[in-house]
Amino acid sequence: MSGARALVEALKREGVEVIFGIPGGAILPVYDVLYDSDIKHILMRHEQCAAHAADGYARASGRVGVCMATSGPGATNLVTGIANAYMDSSPIIAITGQVPRAFIGKDAFQETDIIGITTPITKCNFQVRNAADIPKIVKTAFYIASTGRRGPVLIDLPRDTQLEEAEMNFDEKIELRGYKPTYDPHPLQVEKAVQLLIQAERPVIVAGGGVIASNACSELIALAETLLAPVATTLMGKGAIPEDHPLSLGMLGMHGTVAANYIVQDADVLLAVGMRFSDRSTGNIRAFCPNGKIIHVDIDSSEIGKNIKPHIPIVADAKKALQAIHSHLIEKFKRKERSTWLSRVQELKK
Structure with missing residues (x-):
């Protein structure tokens, strides 16, 4: 299964019904799979609107909102909406395309360090280095976003990981030793x-x-x-x-x-x-x-x-x-x- 198909399947397993976003070259493999999916995609006029829409969806529904954008300016345009969700404890997943792994750090066209940019305004962020990790990363991202003090999580997908074929395990249990939200009062x-x-x-x-x-x-x-x-x-x-x-x-x-x-x-x-x-x-x-x-x-x-x-x-x-x-x-x-x-x-x- 390709990384792009694994991402869409993992999102379906998390109960995602709608994604707000704008396509672009670095995220197109995901959009190709999404086209035939049951997940509804709402095309926005600007990536910032996509992040705000995911935030609003999360507040209105009580579920995790999802937004998606391409690399570079597409990813950076999400930042204001992600920051707003972080300040207001709103659970969203932001998915961004990225240049292929071999070009990261080499100033490739529309390469941006979105992981570094969003570190202060997300609960956690992930850059996929192996397509086989996608199911576990998606499951972990949704768990972190929706538990404890809720908030945004970003998943950055290099374009070649979206095309890479790998064996996928969608049933792997997640164990986060450093993340144990406290619910019950002392x-x-x-x-x-x-x-x-x-x-x-x-x-x-x-x-x-x-x-x-x-x-x-x-x-x-x-x-x-x-x-x-x-x-x-x-x-x-x-x-x-x-x-x-x-x-x-x-x-x-x-x-x-x-x-x-x-x-x-x-x-x-x-x-x-x-x-x-x-x-x-x-x-x-x-x-x-x-x-x-x-x-x-x-x-x-x-x-x-x-x-x-x-x-x-x-x-x-x-x-x-x-x-x-x-x-x-x-x-x-x-x-x-x-x-x-x-x-x-x-x-x-x-």
């Missing part, structure tokens, strides 16, 4: 968070994009209603709680609502879930929530303490963390009226 950290929330008089929850990505909206609302804690969202977290919910504060930050900004500043305990404390949400970070103790939940350990040092860090999937906190809270929590605190919320929302 019980001790959950217990600490629950104790802090029980003691709180002015609790606030801030929901970020991690809540949306984890499909944890119902868990978020259940916890908020148990605590009687108002909920603000980041831009990426919009939709985590209905805007007309009595506990909804709207969006936090420089483009946010008066209620969200004032209430967060007055909180004595802030539960931040799946957010990165960006400048758009915090404003002057030194003055953010000055008297509050912060519990930070995020699936990406590198986000914990990057911008704000939390009192209680929890590395976990948002859904699993919210479930654990809520179940422990119910066992110990005696519901407080919080009439003064919630009255202030309603007053600021007017």
Whole structure:
């Protein structure tokens, strides 16, 4: 089987139904196979649009989006869309053509080091050196893109590997020793968070994009209603709680609502879930929530303490963390009226 045919077959096995892209010389062998495939190809006007379309498809469907371009300018035109997907934790696979292996590093026509260019803006990237590796690389790329903190992965295909014939193994299991995403929260950290929330008089929850990505909206609302804690969202977290919910504060930050900004500043305990404390949400970070103790939940350990040092860090999937906190809270929590605190919320929302 040729490398190009192996790529298309591997994509089908990953459940890919649509690819956004633009053909070019260095990726034509794949397009020749794709022509007779069940996978739908949507021809874009520009490669940047292909990357953005794959990103949008991933957000709307919850599946991994796929985009494709040729080498050189085709590959570099994907970069803005890949970077956007990386910053917003959107799972996409970018497939690029490349000059034949013998010409790599020799400034061949439309040769670009797309691996080097995209290293800072992808979770991982691969350059295929042997056609037989294609099934394993595709399976690995989809696994990395769709697990942990989701994000883009790039596969670079030299043209001759697309034409090379090889024995293919589509059933090989992947083992990534250095990649083990953490999903379940540490019980001790959950217990600490629950104790802090029980003691709180002015609790606030801030929901970020991690809540949306984890499909944890119902868990978020259940916890908020148990605590009687108002909920603000980041831009990426919009939709985590209905805007007309009595506990909804709207969006936090420089483009946010008066209620969200004032209430967060007055909180004595802030539960931040799946957010990165960006400048758009915090404003002057030194003055953010000055008297509050912060519990930070995020699936990406590198986000914990990057911008704000939390009192209680929890590395976990948002859904699993919210479930654990809520179940422990119910066992110990005696519901407080919080009439003064919630009255202030309603007053600021007017």
